Amino acid sequence: MPRNNDRVTRAMKPLMILCWVALLAACSPPGSDAGASAPAANTGQASTDGKATSTPAAATGSSAACAEGASLVQTLICNDPALLQQEAELAKAEASARDTLDAAGKDKLQAEQQRWIQHTRDLCGDAHCLQQVFADRLKVLSATREGLIDEDACEVPDGQQQCVDLLVLRDPNSQLANFNTLLGENGQEGRLLGCTAATNVGGGPNAVLAANCIQETTAGKRNVQLCSNQMVGQFALVPASAAYGTQAVRQLLGFTQQHCAG
Numbered sequence: 001m002p003r004n005n006d007r008v009t010r011a012m013k014p015l016m017i018l019c020w021v022a023l024l025a026a027c028s029p030p031g032s033d034a035g036a037s038a039p040a041a042n043t044g045q046a047s048t049d050g051k052a053t054s055t056p057a058a059a060t061g062s063s064a065a066c067a068e069g070a071s072l073v074q075t076l077i078c079n080d081p082a083l084l085q086q087e088a089e090l091a092k093a094e095a096s097a098r099d100t101l102d103a104a105g106k107d108k109l110q111a112e113q114q115r116w117i118q119h120t121r122d123l124c125g126d127a128h129c130l131q132q133v134f135a136d137r138l139k140v141l142s143a144t145r146e147g148l149i150d151e152d153a154c155e156v157p158d159g160q161q162q163c164v165d166l167l168v169l170r171d172p173n174s175q176l177a178n179f180n181t182l183l184g185e186n187g188q189e190g191r192l193l194g195c196t197a198a199t200n201v202g203g204g205p206n207a208v209l210a211a212n213c214i215q216e217t218t219a220g221k222r223n224v225q226l227c228s229n230q231m232v233g234q235f236a237l238v239p240a241s242a243a244y245g246t247q248a249v250r251q252l253l254g255f256t257q258q259h260c261a262g
Contacts, residue, residue, distance in 0.1 A: 073122050073130065080127055086134040090141065097144035108148055112171045119173040119194025123214050132244035133196060139245075140170045150200070157254050164201065164257075168249055172198035172211055179211060182228050186235045190217035192224075197248035201256055208260050210252040212243050225252065227260035234260045 070078070077083045094113060098106050116137055124130045143151065150170050154163035169175065172195040180191050195213040202208050210227035215237075226237040236259035243251050 071122070073124055076124075076127055076130060080130075083127060083130055083134070086131065086138070090134060090138055093138055093141035097141045100145055101147070105147060109144070112148065112174075115171060115173040115176075119176060120196055123194050129242065136196070136245050143170075153249065155250055155253050157257055158250075164253060166249075166253060167200040169198040169200060172196065172213075174198075175209060175211065176213075178209075179213065179226065179228075182226075182235055183215075183237070186237075188237055190215050192216075193221070196242070196244055197252060199249060199252045199256070201253070208256055208262075210256045210260070212240065212248050212252060225255045227252070227256045229260040229262055232262045234262065236260060 077087055094109070098109060101109060116133075120133050120137075121130070124133060148170060151168040152165070153168050154165050156163045175198055176192060176195060179195070183190070183192065192213045193216050195211045198209065198211040200207050200209055208227060208229045208231075210225070212223070212225055215222055215224045222239055223242045224237055225240040226235070228235045236255075238255075240251070240255075
């Protein structure tokens with residue numbers, strides 16, 4: 001009889017092992033299989049189609065400004081790597097400029113920067129305009145050392161040999177309210193939305209101001225040049241092509257001498 005029991009035990013042993021294996025498998029938690037491969041690490045950001053990408057957000061334009069409802073200018077910037085780079089350079093230049101100023105100067109710089117954003121940058125409608133105004137603003141911020149000082153320049157008007165001393169206003173929109181007042185006083189319709197460049201020839205009570213701006217009228221928006229010589233009561237405004245930097249300054253000087261030189 002004991003021999004029969006041994007035979008039964010030996011015969012059932014493989015079956016018992018299989019039962020134990022099945023029981024252990026059933027009790028194992030999901031995902032604990034040692035042979036299963038771990039999910040690949042997502043080293044980038046999810047793109048719009050749900051696939052992961054390792055490309056930095058700055059290079060793809062997937063910055064916060066590209067969120068739904070972003071303005072045209074924000075969308076242009078965040079979808080253009082070159083503009084994103086310029087924007088980063090501007091941020092560094094602004095931080096460096098702030099470090100050179102006292103508390104009052106920092107407040108003035110902040111107000112100046114807000115005017116530039118609202119009345120210059122945000123009036124751009126394409127990447128070329130943004131590239132130009134970014135370059136101009138970077139030059140202004142990089143020149144900030146001991147204060148918010150306008151740039152002295154000596155430009156030679158077309159057709160002349162002698163240069164003319166003038167100030168290039170670092171903040172062309174600082175005169176925006178004054179220019180709009182002059183528009184009304186001289187029977188011009190609409191208003192100026194913002195300016196990309198402004199100059200001051202003469203200074204003091206004899207100052208002759210000029211600017212390259214965007215005018216909004218009932219017919220729409222257009223780029224204009226204007227100048228004002230309040231000493232002799234001269235004012236002129238004409239349609240003009242958009243201009244930036246040194247080119248804008250030279251054009252304004254020629255326009256001033258033609259229409260507002262007294």
